[in-house]
Amino acid sequence: xxxxxxxxxxxxxxxxxxxxxxxxxxxxxxxxxxxxxxxxxxxxxxxxxxxxxxxxxxxxxxxxxxxxxxxxxxxxxxxxxxxxxxxxxxxxxxxxxxxxxxxxxxxxxxxxxxxxxxxxxxxxxxxxxxxxxxxxxxxxxxxxxxxxxxxxxxxxxxxxxxxxxxxxxxxxxxxxxxxxxxxxxxxxxxxxxxxxxxxxxxxxxxxxxxxxxxxxxxxxxxxxxxxxxxxxxxxxxxxxxxxxxxxxxxxxxxxxxxxxxxxxxxxxxxxxxxxxxxxxxxxxxxxxxxxxxxxxxxxxxxxxxxxxxxxxxxxxxxxxxxxxxxxxxxxxxxxxxxxxxxxxxxxxxxxxxxxxxxxxxxxxxxxxxxxxxxxxxxxxxxxxxxxxxxxxxxxxxxxxxxxxxxxxxxxxxxxxxxxxxxxxxxxxxxxxxxxxxxxxxxxxxxxxxxxxxxxxxxxxxxxxxxxxxxxxxxxxxxxxxxxxxxxxxxxxxxxxxxxxxxxxxxxxxxxxxxxxxxxxxxxxxxxxxxxxxxxxxxxxxxxxxxxxxxxxxxxxxxxxxxxxxxxxxxxxxxxxxxxxxxxxxxxxxxxxxxxxxxxxxxxxxxxxxxxxxxxxxxxxxxxxxxxxxxxxxxxxxxxxxxxxxxxxxxxxxxxxxxxxxxxxxxxxxxxxxxxxxxxxxxxxxx
Amino acid sequence: xxxxxxxxxxxxxxxxxxxxxxxxxxxxxxxxxxxxxxxxxxxxxxxxxxxxxxxxxxxxxxxxxxxxxxxxxxxxxxxxxxxxxxxxxxxxxxxxxxxxxxxxxxxxxxxxxxxxxxxxxxxxxxxxxxxxxxxxxxxxxxxxxxxxxxxxxxxxxxxxxxxxxxxxxxxxxxxxxxxxxxxxxxxxxxxxxxxxxxxxxxxxxxxxxxxxxxxxxxxxxxxxxxxxxxxxxxxxxxxxxxxxxxxxxxxxxxxxxxxx
Numbered sequence: 001x002x003x004x005x006x007x008x009x010x011x012x013x014x015x016x017x018x019x020x021x022x023x024x025x026x027x028x029x030x031x032x033x034x035x036x037x038x039x040x041x042x043x044x045x046x047x048x049x050x051x052x053x054x055x056x057x058x059x060x061x062x063x064x065x066x067x068x069x070x071x072x073x074x075x076x077x078x079x080x081x082x083x084x085x086x087x088x089x090x091x092x093x094x095x096x097x098x099x100x101x102x103x104x105x106x107x108x109x110x111x112x113x114x115x116x117x118x119x120x121x122x123x124x125x126x127x128x129x130x131x132x133x134x135x136x137x138x139x140x141x142x143x144x145x146x147x148x149x150x151x152x153x154x155x156x157x158x159x160x161x162x163x164x165x166x167x168x169x170x171x172x173x174x175x176x177x178x179x180x181x182x183x184x185x186x187x188x189x190x191x192x193x194x195x196x197x198x199x200x201x202x203x204x205x206x207x208x209x210x211x212x213x214x215x216x217x218x219x220x221x222x223x224x225x226x227x228x229x230x231x232x233x234x235x236x237x238x239x240x241x242x243x244x245x246x247x248x249x250x251x252x253x254x255x256x257x258x259x260x261x262x263x264x265x266x267x268x269x270x271x272x273x274x275x276x277x278x279x280x281x282x283x284x285x286x287x288x289x290x291x292x293x294x295x296x297x298x299x300x301x302x303x304x305x306x307x308x309x310x311x312x313x314x315x316x317x318x319x320x321x322x323x324x325x326x327x328x329x330x331x332x333x334x335x336x337x338x339x340x341x342x343x344x345x346x347x348x349x350x351x352x353x354x355x356x357x358x359x360x361x362x363x364x365x366x367x368x369x370x371x372x373x374x375x376x377x378x379x380x381x382x383x384x385x386x387x388x389x390x391x392x393x394x395x396x397x398x399x400x401x402x403x404x405x406x407x408x409x410x411x412x413x414x415x416x417x418x419x420x421x422x423x424x425x426x427x428x429x430x431x432x433x434x435x436x437x438x439x440x441x442x443x444x445x446x447x448x449x450x451x452x453x454x455x456x457x458x459x460x461x462x463x464x465x466x467x468x469x470x471x472x473x474x475x476x477x478x479x480x481x482x483x484x485x486x487x488x489x490x491x492x493x494x495x496x497x498x499x500x501x502x503x504x505x506x507x508x509x510x511x512x513x514x515x516x517x518x519x520x521x522x523x524x525x526x527x528x529x530x531x532x533x534x535x536x537x538x539x540x541x542x543x544x545x546x547x548x549x550x551x552x553x554x555x556x557x558x559x560x561x562x563x564x565x566x567x568x569x570x571x572x573x574x575x576x577x578x579x580x581x582x583x584x585x586x587x588x589x590x591x592x593x594x595x596x597x598x599x600x601x602x603x604x605x606x607x608x609x610x611x612x613x614x615x616x617x618x619x620x621x622x623x624x625x626x627x628x629x630x631x632x633x634x635x636x637x638x639x640x641x642x643x644x645x646x647x648x649x650x651x652x653x654x655x656x657x658x659x660x661x662x663x664x665x666x667x668x669x670x671x672x673x674x675x676x677x678x679x680x681x682x683x684x685x686x
Numbered sequence: 687x688x689x690x691x692x693x694x695x696x697x698x699x700x701x702x703x704x705x706x707x708x709x710x711x712x713x714x715x716x717x718x719x720x721x722x723x724x725x726x727x728x729x730x731x732x733x734x735x736x737x738x739x740x741x742x743x744x745x746x747x748x749x750x751x752x753x754x755x756x757x758x759x760x761x762x763x764x765x766x767x768x769x770x771x772x773x774x775x776x777x778x779x780x781x782x783x784x785x786x787x788x789x790x791x792x793x794x795x796x797x798x799x800x801x802x803x804x805x806x807x808x809x810x811x812x813x814x815x816x817x818x819x820x821x822x823x824x825x826x827x828x829x830x831x832x833x834x835x836x837x838x839x840x841x842x843x844x845x846x847x848x849x850x851x852x853x854x855x856x857x858x859x860x861x862x863x864x865x866x867x868x869x870x871x872x873x874x875x876x877x878x879x880x881x882x883x884x885x886x887x888x889x890x891x892x893x894x895x896x897x898x899x900x901x902x903x904x905x906x907x908x909x910x911x912x913x914x915x916x917x918x919x920x921x922x923x924x925x926x927x928x929x930x931x932x933x934x935x936x937x938x939x940x941x942x943x944x945x946x
Contacts, residue, residue: 062879079878081871102871103878121878147881194890214885237892256886287899289886673896673915677887680894686905 002592003369007360007662011379012338012349012651014666015674016331019303021066021076022292026246031294031301032074033309034063037352037392040076040086043330044486045296047527049311050546050582051334052486055086055093056410057352059390065106069130070113077104077118083128083135089484091457092410092439097135099126108151108160117160119148125162125171141176144169150198155205155248159223163198168211170223180226187215188233200242202251212239212253218263220277232279234261237679241302243295252300254290257679259283260302260312285310285329288678305676307331323578331649331668332601334530335487336584338652338664344402344420345656346382347664352392355407357383360662382425385416399445404466406452408440413454417469434473437462441503444490451513453499455488461501463513475516482506486528491541493534498555500541502529508543510555520558525549531598533586538593544583548576550598550607563609570613575620576641579603587655599653604663605643614639621645 017037024031031043038057044050063078074086081103082096101120108117109130116128116135125141125148141160150163159179160171170180186192197214204210208229209221216235221228237256244251249265262281268274288305295301298317303309309330318325337350349356359382361375387393387409396407405416415430442455452464452471459479465472488503498519502508507524511517522543531544540561541553549572552564560568581601589595596607614620621643647653652664887893900914 079875081875102874105878121874147878197885238886669900669914672900675896677893677895678899680892681899681902683902683906686902 002659004659004661005363005373006647007656007660008647009347009358009360009379009662009664010667010670011358011381012347012664012666013670014337014349014351014651015671016307016333017352018288018291018305018307018675019309020291021063022294022301022303022309023066023068023074024243024294024296024301025068025072026297028072029296031296032066032068033292033303034066034076036062038062038078039392040066040074042074042088043309044528044546045299045311048546048548048582049328049330050486050528050530051330052528053088053091053484054487055091056392056394058392058410064104065108067107067109067116069109069116073130075107075109075116075135077107079103081120083107083116083118085134091441091484091487095134097128097137099128099137101126105147105149106151106162108153110153110157111155112157115157117151117153119151119162121147123147123164125151125160127173127176139176141171142178144178150201152201152203152209154203154207154223159203161201161203161209161211161223163201163211163213165195165197168198168201168209168221170209170226180223182209182221182226182228184211184213184219185215185217188217188231197238199238199240200253202242202244204244204248210242210244210251212242214238216255218242218253218261230277234279235259238289240289240291241293243293245295246297250295252293252295252302254286254293254302254304256289257681258286258288258290258304258306260285260290260293260300260310262300262314283310283312285312285327287672288675305678306672307675328580331671332581332651332666334582334584336652339396339398340652340654340656340662341398341400341402342654342656343400346398346402347652347662348396348398348405350393350396350407353387355383355385355387355393355396355405356381357385357398357405360656383418383427385427387414388412395440395443397443397445399449400447401449404445404449404452406443406445406454408438408443408454410439413437413440415452415471428469430470436460436476437464441488442490444492446492446496447494448496451496453490453492455490455501455503459484459488459504461490461499461511463499463516477511477516477518480504480506480509480518480521482524489529489532491532491534493539493555494536495539498534498539498541500532500534500555502532502543508532508541508553510541519555522551522553525551530582531584531586533588535588535593535596536590542586542596542598544586544598546582548572548579548583550583550596552596567613570615573614573618573620573641574616585652585654589655589658591658597653597655599650601650602648603643603645604647604650604653605641608640608642611638611640614641 017035017039019033020036021034022031029044029046031045032040033043034040035057038059038061039054040063041051041054044052060080061078061084062080063076066074066076068074072088074088075083076086077083077099081101082098083104084096085094087094099118099120101118101122101124103121104118105121106119109115110117114130115138116130118126118128120126123144123146127138127141128135129138144162144164146165148162148164152161154160158173160173162169162171166184166186168182168184169178170182171177172179184196184198186194186196192215194214198211199214200212202210203223207223209223211219211221213219216233216237216239218232218234218239219228220230234253235255235257239253239255241254242251251263252260253263254260260283261279262283263277264280265275266278268276283300286302286304286306286308290302290304292304293300293302299311299313301309301311311328313325315321315325339348340346341348345360347358347360349358359380361379362377363373364376365373367373385405387407389409389411391409391411394408394410396405398405402420403418405418407414413433415433417428417430419426419428436456437454439457440454441457444453445451446453450466451474452466454462454464456462461477463474463476465474482504484503485505486503488501491500492498497512497514499511499513500508501511505524506521508522508529510519510521512519522541525545527545527547527549529543530546533542534540534555535542539555541555543551543553545551552561553559554561579600579602583598583600586596586598588597594609596609598605598607618639620641647663647665649666649668650663651666652662654662656662897913897915904911904913
C-alpha cells in the first residue's frame with residue numbers, strides 16, 4: 001500500500017443550514033427538503049437516499065412552506081410573499097407569483113392536485129388555480145384576525161382547516177366563509193400570558209381536525225360541531241409539525257425538544273371495532289427543534305434546526321427486514337464542496353456566500369506509523385472571497401496549478417486569476433464573462449490549467465480556453481436526449497483528451513476534446529452517479545453510483561474493463577453495499593496504476609486491483625496487521641479493498657503527491673457547537 | 687320714609703306703552719321706566735327723573751323722533767345685506783387665491799414629471815408580477831440590463847430596493863424602474879421574521895445555551911467531567927496575535943545579536 005503523510009485538516013468551518021420544510025411525493029418516492037438559507041434539495045429515497053438535485057438558495061427567499069402538486073410539480077412559498085414553482089428538468093425556477101397578502105406562512109395543495117391554498121400574514125386565505133403552465137388567483141376566503149400559520153384540506157376537498165394564533169377556523173371551500181372557529185386554550189388547564197400558536201393542523205376524512213400548538217398539546221377537534229374531543233399534552237415545549245399518513249391510521253408530530261412522536265389508530269380492545277388514537281413511539285434523534293415531519297407509507301421523516309435529515313422506517317410497514325429498514329441520518333453533503341490544487345498545496349472551500357483559500361502547512365519531521373508530526377509552518381488562510389449579491393454559490397473550482405479560481409451563482413459566473421509573488425497573492429477578476437456560462441452546475445479545469453469545462457443547468461457543456469488574462473470560447477456540446485436525472489458531474493483525463501459528464505438518464509457521455517465530438521456513452525444504470533474520475537495513462541473511467549456500485553470503463557476500448565466485469569460477476573461485499581453515505585471523490589496514484597483511492601463520509605478506501613476480491617465471508621474492514629504476524633496469514637487475509645476508518649467524518653480526501661494525502665474532516669461536535677440554542681432539558685441532579 | 691312725588695316719567699312711560707311698539711331708540715328708556723314704575727320706592731325714581739330731565743332737556747326743543755317700524759326694519763335689512771355682501775366678497779377672494787395656488791402647484795408638479803406619453807405607457811402596461819425566466823434571447827438582454835442596473839443601484843444604497851416594471855417601449859435604450867411600496871413590504875417581512883424569532887427564541891421560551899446542553903451528560907457521569915466547551919478559544923485573540931508577532935521579532939533580533 002505504501003506509507004503516506006496525511007494532512008489532517010479541520011479548519012473547514014462548514015455549517016449546514018437547518019431544515020425548514022419537508023415534502024414527500026408518493027408517486028416518485030422523492031423527498032423535497034428546503035433549508036433556512038433558501039436551498040431546496042430533492043432526495044431520491046429509492047436510490048439509497050441520495051440527494052440528486054438541488055436548487056441554490058437566495059437571501060430573500062426564506063421558504064416557509066413546500067408542497068408537491070399533481071404531475072411532479074414543486075411549489076414553495078416564503079416570507080417574501082411569493083409562490084415559486086421549480087422546474088425539475090431545467091433545474092431552475094420557473095416563475096414567482098406574488099400573492100399580495102404579505103409574507104406567506106403556509107401552503108396546501110388540494111387532494112385532487114388542481115388547487116393551491118395559501119395562508120398569509122394579514123389573515124387572508126387565498127385560493128389559486130393550478131393551470132398547466134402557471135397558477136392563477138381565484139378568490140379570497142373570509143379574512144381572519146391574525147396570521148394563518150397552518151392549513152390543511154379535507155380529503156374530499158370541501159373544507160379547509162386553518163390554524164392561527166389562539167384559534168382554529170374551519171372554512172367551507174365553496175362559499176369561502178368560516179364555518180367554525182375553535183378557540184384553543186393557551187395552556188393545558190391553566191392560564192398563560194404567551195399566545196398559543198397553532199403550528200400545524202391536519203384534517204382527517206371523518207371530520208376530525210388534529211392541531212398541534214406551542215403549548216405542547218395535540219388536540220382532536222370535531223369539525224362538524226366545532227368542539228374539542230381529546231387533548232394530549234405531550235411536551236413541555238412547542239409541538240411544531242404534524243404529518244398524517246395516506247391511510248389515516250397513523251400520524252407523526254415533531255416537538256421543539258427534538259422528540260418525534262408517533263400516534264396510531266388502534267382498537268380499544270383486541271376484538272372491538274372501536275378505535276382510538278394512542279401515542280405509541282417516541283424517537284429522540286434530534287437535539288434541536290424538529291420543524292418539519294413527513295410520513296411516507298413505510299417511514300417517518302423528520303428534519304429540523306440541527307440540520308440532520310432523519311428517515312426512520314417503521315418496522316411494521318417494512319416488508320423485508322434487511323439493512324434497508326435501518327435508521328438513516330443524512331448530515332453531510334452528498335457532493336464535493338472542496339477543491340484542491342496539488343501543485344501549490346492549496347485548498348478551496350466553498351461556503352454559501354464566500355470562498356476561502358487555504359495553503360496547507362508543512363513539516364520536516366518524520367516518524368513512525370501513527371505519529372502526529374509537528375508543523376514547521378502553519379496552514380495559512382490566503383484568501384476570503386465574498387460573492388456579490390444575495391444568491392448562493394452553486395459550485396466552485398480551483399485549477400491544478402493554483403492560478404485560476406472559478407465559481408458560479410444562478411445569475412453570474414466569476415473567473416479570477418491569481419498571481420503569486422514570494423508570499424503574497426494578488427487577485428484579478430476576468431470581466432465580461434459570457435451569459436451562457438451562468439447557473440453552472442459543475443466547473444472543472446483541465447490538468448494543464450489551459451481549458452475550463454462548465455456544465456450548465458440547461459444540459460449543455462462549454463469548453464473554454466484560458467489565456468493569460470482572458471479566455472476564448474472554444475466549443476459547446478449541446479445537451480443530448482434524455483431527462484435530467486441528477487446534478488451533472490464532470491471528469492477530465494490527465495492527458496487532456498477525454499471529458500466525461502453524467503447526469504442525464506442516457507448514461508455517462510464521454511467526449512473527445514481534441515476533435516470536439518462525442519466519443520461514446522456508458523450504458524445507463526438506474527442509480528444516479530455520485531463520483532466520476534478518469535485514470536491517468538490507462539484512461540479508465542471509474543464511476544461510483546449511489547447504491548455503492550463501482551464500475552470501471554475503458555474509454556479507448558469503449559467497453560467495461562476485465563476487473564469491472566469480474567467484480568460485477570462476484571458482487572461487492574455485503575458490508576460495502578450497506579454503507580450509508582455515497583462516494584464523493586475518486587482519485588488515482590500517479591505511479592501505481594492498479595490503485596483507486598475513493599472515500600465517503602466515514603471511511604476511505606484504496607482498491608488494489610491486483611489483489612483478489614473479497615467474498616461475503618471474509619472480513620472487509622481489515623485492521624492494520626501487526627508486523628509480527630507471519631507472512632502467510634497476511635497473504636490469506638489480504639484482499640483488494642483496503643479500508644481505513646481513522647479519519648472521519650471525511651468531507652474530502654485526495655492524493656497530493658506520491659507520499660502525501662490530505663483529509664478534510666468535519667467533526668460533528670464542531671457543527672453542533674455553532675447551532676442556535678436548544679430547549680432546556682431538566683435532568684435530576686444537575 | 688321717602689315721600690312719593692308724582693313722577694313725570696310715568697306719563698311718557700304710559701304714553702309709550704299705549705302707543706304699542708315703542709321706537710327702538712327709546713326702547714331702553716321705556717323698559718327702564720317700566721321697571722321702575724312698578725316699585726313704589728322713590729329712591730330709584732330720583733335718578734331716573736334726572737335722566738329724564740336731561741333727556742327731556744335735549745328733546746324739549748324738538749318733538750321726539752317718530753320712527754316707524756317699517757323704516758327701522760328697512761335699516762336692519764340694509765345692515766344685514768351689507769354684512770352678507772362683505773362676507774361673500776371675502777369668500778370669493780379666498781377662493782380665487784386658493785385656485786391660483788392650486789394651479790401653481792400643478793404646474794410645478796408637471797414640470798417635475800416625465801413627459802406625458804411615457805407616463806401613459808407606464809400606466810397602461812401596469813405592474814406585471816410574473817417574472818419570466820431569462821430563457822429567451824431578447825429578454826435575456828433585457829434581464830441582463832435590468833440586473834446590471836439593479837446591481838448598480840444596489841451598490842449605491844443597499845437598503846433601498848426598487849420594484850421593476852416590465853419593460854415598455856420599442857427602443858431598448860432605457861429601462862423604466864418604478865419605486866413601489868418596497869418599504870412596506872420589507873417592514874412586513876421584518877415583522878414576520880421578528881414574530882418567528884420571538885415565538886421560538888424570545889422571552890418565555892425555555893431555551894439554553896449549547897454549552898449547557900452538551901455538558902448535561904458530563905455532570906451526571908460517575909466521574910464528573912468538565913463542560914463541553916470549557917475553553918474559550920476566542921478569548922484574547924488580539925493579545926495572542928500581538929504576542930506571536932512580538933515573539934517572532936524577538937527571535938529574529940536574538941539571532942542577529944547572537945550571530946554578531
